[in-house]
Amino acid sequence: MVCEESSSQTAPSSELFKIASSSSSAESNFRELDDAFLQNQTRIWLGEVLQIRLDEQLIISELLADGELLFQVSKVVWKLLLSKHMELRHTKAYKIQPFASKNIARYRPYSNVDSFLKICKILGLTGVDLFSPSDVVERRNTRKVCMCIRSFSKKSRSMNINVPDFDIVTRMVAMPKDLVGCRRRSIELSHSILADSSCSYYLQKLARRKSRQVCP
Numbered sequence: 534m535v536c537e538e539s540s541s542q543t544a545p546s547s548e549l550f551k552i553a554s555s556s557s558s559a560e561s562n563f564r565e566l567d568d569a570f571l572q573n574q575t576r577i578w579l580g581e582v583l584q585i586r587l588d589e590q591l592i593i594s595e596l597l598a599d600g601e602l603l604f605q606v607s608k609v610v611w612k613l614l615l616s617k618h619m620e621l622r623h624t625k626a627y628k629i630q631p632f633a634s635k636n637i638a639r640y641r642p643y644s645n646v647d648s649f650l651k652i653c654k655i656l657g658l659t660g661v662d663l664f665s666p667s668d669v670v671e672r673r674n675t676r677k678v679c680m681c682i683r684s685f686s687k688k689s690r691s692m693n694i695n696v697p698d699f700d701i702v703t704r705m706v707a708m709p710k711d712l713v714g715c716r717r718r719s720i721e722l723s724h725s726i727l728a729d730s731s732c733s734y735y736l737q738k739l740a741r742r743k744s745r746q747v748c749p
Contacts, residue, residue, distance in 0.1 A: 571679035600645025607649040
């Protein structure tokens with residue numbers, strides 16, 4: 534009798550464990566998909582704002598690490614912001630200038646990122662939306678950086694600044710012709726290498742077969 538009660542108490546626990554594991558796996562998969570979406574849209578959005586085609590071979594954390602892209606984006610948006618809101622020219626933010634002079638190379642990435650964060654604050658983004666420079670330069674929290682750029686896009690658009698919508702932007706800047714040619718040659722070369730290796734393998738196999746036939 535005691536054994537039956539024990540088994541009946543264990544079964545629900547096992548089921549609950551399976552449900553919890555399944556839920557955890559689903560959340561993990563969703564997080565991975567969401568991260569992939571954020572990083573992909575960040576790459577496209579930055580490229581469209583700056584009218585350049587970013588290297589697709591590099592992960593987004595590597596593209597952002599030196600702060601240069603964020604610095605250039607902040608300059609573009611600052612100019613657009615001033616053209617729409619002339620009153621900012623009379624504010625303390627404008628007199629201070631959000632773009633610091635270039636510092637020693639060692640600290641330049643932090644200065645670049647700081648310039649972007651200053652524009653974020655001028656737009657009205659709060660601490661919850663922001664990231665720390667180390668999240669970019671030291672690649673501590675790429676997800677938070679991407680989410681901030683998303684908020685940056687939405688806040689800019691709410692202030693009638695003509696930047697792409699982060700969530701729906703698609704790549705419009707064409708890949709440079711020299712880069713297209715380079716990639717085409719790379720693909721053709723890889724195909725040629727594969728063909729040569731296949732041919733070499735076939736000839737070696739044929740030679741071994743003939744040698745076996747000759748041997749008594």
